[in-house]
Amino acid sequence: MTALASEIDRFNRLSATWWNAVGPMRPLHVVNALRQDYIGARIAARFGRTGPAPLAGIRIVDIGCGAGLLCEPFARLGAQVTGVDAAAGNVAAARIHAAAERLAIDYRIGEPAAALRDDERFDAVLLLEVVEHVDDVDGLVRRAARHVAPGGLLFVSTIDRTWRSFALAIVGAEYVFRVLPRGTHDWRRFVRPRELAAMATGAGLALADLRGMRYLPVLHRASWVRDTSVNYIAEFARGDGPAPPAAAPVVDAAAEKEIPCGS
Ligand SMILES: C[S@@+](CC[C@H](N)C(=O)[O-])C[C@H]1O[C@@H](n2cnc3c(N)ncnc32)[C@H](O)[C@@H]1O
Numbered sequence: 204m205t206a207l208a209s210e211i212d213r214f215n216r217l218s219a220t221w222w223n224a225v226g227p228m229r230p231l232h233v234v235n236a237l238r239q240d241y242i243g244a245r246i247a248a249r250f251g252r253t254g255p256a257p258l259a260g261i262r263i264v265d266i267g268c269g270a271g272l273l274c275e276p277f278a279r280l281g282a283q284v285t286g287v288d289a290a291a292g293n294v295a296a297a298r299i300h301a302a303a304e305r306l307a308i309d310y311r312i313g314e315p316a317a318a319l320r321d322d323e324r325f326d327a328v329l330l331l332e333v334v335e336h337v338d339d340v341d342g343l344v345r346r347a348a349r350h351v352a353p354g355g356l357l358f359v360s361t362i363d364r365t366w367r368s369f370a371l372a373i374v375g376a377e378y379v380f381r382v383l384p385r386g387t388h389d390w391r392r393f394v395r396p397r398e399l400a401a402m403a404t405g406a407g408l409a410l411a412d413l414r415g416m417r418y419l420p421v422l423h424r425a426s427w428v429r430d431t432s433v434n435y436i437a438e439f440a441r442g443d444g445p446a447p448p449a450a451a452p453v454v455d456a457a458a459e460k461e462i463p464c465g466s
Pocket residue numbers: 205206207210211214215231266267268269270272273287288289290293313314315330331332333336337343
């Protein structure tokens with residue numbers, strides 16, 4: 204078990220608000236186009252896909268999918284999408300929304316260890332804004348890595364554990380600008396890029412990209428930045444695939460700021 208019961212209860216209570224683009228999930232709505240474009244482009248590049256439907260048939264699992272904010276756009280692009288979430292309320296909201304949108308998405312309730320078969324493999328595994336809400340980060344990353352097919356990718360986004368993240372992601376976001384409900388994050392659960400990289404490489408993956416994301420709370424805008432000291436996303440690759448991973452960036456242990464934002 205990697206989930207925190209208190210966190211799952213909290214997410215269940217928020218499940219009805221998930222698709223409200225100006226509600227408590229507003230930051231996820233704001234970053235959605237940005238991360239969809241980035242992840243979609245990285246998957247297409249990895250599998251040498253071009254043309255009008257580069258994700259057609261690509262198998263994607265979104266672990267901790269919430270009510271499906273990212274499952275839906277990828278399903279629209281032709282990917283075969285599975286969504287897994289430990290909060291039953293979120294999965295119920297996801298199913299209702301997908302049905303209304305006439306999208307075929309395989310939603311499952313539970314932690315990945317229970318909801319996914321041991322032998323299920325995906326071209327891309329997404330673990331976005333989840334690891335900072337769990338009890339056993341290493342266990343969840345290992346579990347996610349296990350479902351990456353040969354040649355496949357794992358994307359993990361989360362928040363670095365720095366004084367800047369305390370000031371911006373907790374004090375700023377929850378108390379000053381109130382873009383997130385108070386208590387959304389516990390600074391001690393934030394994960395340093397170096398720690399995340401060690402977990403994923405320990406699970407047999409190689410770091411392929413690392414970049415920061417800046418969220419401007421007043422304007423509700425997001426952009427990619429080189430600085431990973433608050434929000435960031437990491438891409439990991441299983442090497443035995445269709446193409447070698449791009450030159451792996453080195454995480455600068457001192458500054459944690461080395462980010463070759465390749466494409
Ligand atoms: C902050 S939300 C992120 C939702 C989505 N990934 C996104 O970025 O739009 C975190 C989600 O992870 C789910 N979650 C937390 N721990 C989990 C676990 N161990 N297994 C599966 N889902 C989990 C929560 O229920 C919640 O829906």
